[in-house]
Amino acid sequence: MRFTRVYRFSASHRLHSDRLSNDENARLYGKCNNPYGHGHDYMLEVTARGEVDVKTGRLINPSALDRFIEQRVLRVFDHKDMNKDVPGFEGVPTTENLTIEIERRVSEDWAEHFGAAEIDRIWVRETQRNTFELRIR
Amino acid sequence: MRFTRVYRFSASHRLHSDRLSNDENARLYGKCNNPYGHGHDYMLEVTARGEVDVKTGRLINPSALDRFIEQRVLRVFDHKDMNKDVPGFEGVPTTENLTIEIERRVSEDWAEHFGAAEIDRIWVRETQRNTFELRIR
Amino acid sequence: MRFTRVYRFSASHRLHSDRLSNDENARLYGKCNNPYGHGHDYMLEVTARGEVDVKTGRLINPSALDRFIEQRVLRVFDHKDMNKDVPGFEGVPTTENLTIEIERRVSEDWAEHFGAAEIDRIWVRETQRNTFELRIR
Amino acid sequence: MRFTRVYRFSASHRLHSDRLSNDENARLYGKCNNPYGHGHDYMLEVTARGEVDVKTGRLINPSALDRFIEQRVLRVFDHKDMNKDVPGFEGVPTTENLTIEIERRVSEDWAEHFGAAEIDRIWVRETQRNTFELRIR
Amino acid sequence: MRFTRVYRFSASHRLHSDRLSNDENARLYGKCNNPYGHGHDYMLEVTARGEVDVKTGRLINPSALDRFIEQRVLRVFDHKDMNKDVPGFEGVPTTENLTIEIERRVSEDWAEHFGAAEIDRIWVRETQRNTFELRIR
């Protein structure tokens, strides 16, 4: 059984790599390289997998998951500027790197909170045209 | 090739476990434990996998699948109260258990109806924030 | 300027009119007349109209509107059975009557809370195929 | 006949009023007052009304409208920071003020470009929960 | 009270005006002028307005409306080629003209079927970017 829960957050970013020249940045990232940044409404899906508990009929307690994701992810990124507001989030704030960072934060002490259920997947929708996924064994 | 077809049904339920005290039920299920129940518009996806038939260009006949799902699932759950109207559906009517029950009903005599194509996946969306999936080997 | 804010709630109901015979009820409401009821995920839009405040750049404070709608509407209907749980909501709980009841509850002391802005419209989506609207002068 | 065409753009903003103290700003705008800003994916609808041309079967040429909106609105706001990148857009960049600013830019020389058809409505969706509308006589 | 019901149909068309040269057609309609046509999944909304019946709690019987729209509109346009399959639908099959044609077919004997309730509005969505509306007094 896989259970997926959906979250949303709004954040701004600017795509600019310190390892590239200004010209290369402009060519590579186009208008995503504009100096003052821009923003998106991100959708985040977190999937857990495991067995359903016979007593409760549930795989995982959704309120406990909400509190966990609120602390680990939403309060870090929601209504924030990814380039300036997120300690420890280095590298270009592409949604690839954002997805990896969210996965790192969620996996860190998942096992301690959600015993039997495993983390299965982190999925991030940047816009209606772009989505990113990490599957976790 | 995987072919997915989407169905919808509306039903009501109350989350309450006979194996828990009233207090534990209230704490665990929150407002989903309200005595008179509440309802949702469920979305169901059924996925079949297999080879495409050269003569028809199809993996499965969608009209045949519709009749099958209508009989096995929709007429059982649509516009019904899951706690009172569904014979054989025991345990707490969480969407985890609902998904397992739908899978059981669909798998039962699938092979007899859809020869070469296999049942691949049952997916249920309870609300815009919660989805549940069973993958079938 | 019109500002619309979207809310959601889940509830169950059974369509049955005391002014009709059982046969007439079954014929008129079809499966919505099933004895134990069924449920939907309702979407509610509340629209305010008026002038934008020069100091704040806002028509209305959205947090104040959220608290108002939570008290007047959501805590009354969310995760409830409309036939049994809502004092003062009489008549058949069709979405026409639900929309009228919500409008009554919202209009009651709107003026007292939202000074300059007027209530413009109550809109309820019962399912993806049915929506209901009251426009208020 | 009314014809509505949908556009999208992504931008960042910070809600902060120079006419209020820091405390009042924090209380009024909450996390929308975070110093480095945040962003959204805005949806814009532009509605024209008028008569259908018998020869072409159209109310307005959609390609001409696209070019017009690209120049007047999208190149100004898309992938931009509203507080820093938009000349002439003063006041707090709430979506109320954004909608008024878009309406001003669209109305300016609409008549010159779209002869018989009139501008009917500017509608902006900030997030899935908030929409703003100006109707134009 | 306004009640809106949503319908869907799939059809193909080619935009080509007999009153224009081939070059003018190509310039005006672009790829919509391709000789063999192309298709869309149209969404149709039909809105009725009036008073709610005290006995039934309804503005209009939705099953009766479904049968009416099925006969007047869906069986005419669904899975059809608008240029060849629709008797009496002349002129370029733009969605402006399609909306006018649907309105004509719906209004024709509406009053006879739906007594007290009036037809309020025909709305057609051609694609996610284009919608068309006729409001009826």
Added chain:
Amino acid sequence: MRFTRVYRFSASHRLHSDRLSNDENARLYGKCNNPYGHGHDYMLEVTARGEVDVKTGRLINPSALDRFIEQRVLRVFDHKDMNKDVPGFEGVPTTENLTIEIERRVSEDWAEHFGAAEIDRIWVRETQRNTFELRIR
């Protein structure tokens, strides 16, 4: 890491198999067998998988992918009649066969264009009720 990008195109088709009699065609394909065809707005998802480039923070350059899909797929199918306009697309133009044809066109010289990243999946939505998927090892 998997990156998915979404495309849309509109096309018309008629389902008719030369290997079946007219009666069998009518029975099997129903109204999809109507002689003049009908159309849909298809949604296409293309998924790439691989490692994120440390320098750019990206799995694949989305502009390069857009140009590739435009050439290989969109200019072939968008605003076209699948039965008449697509050289080399033989067999009944069901969405199963369309998905296979798109996969063939995309896979052909993918490796040459997108070095390290592999093509992972082609997914096509015909209507809101039907989706088709090919997973690629």
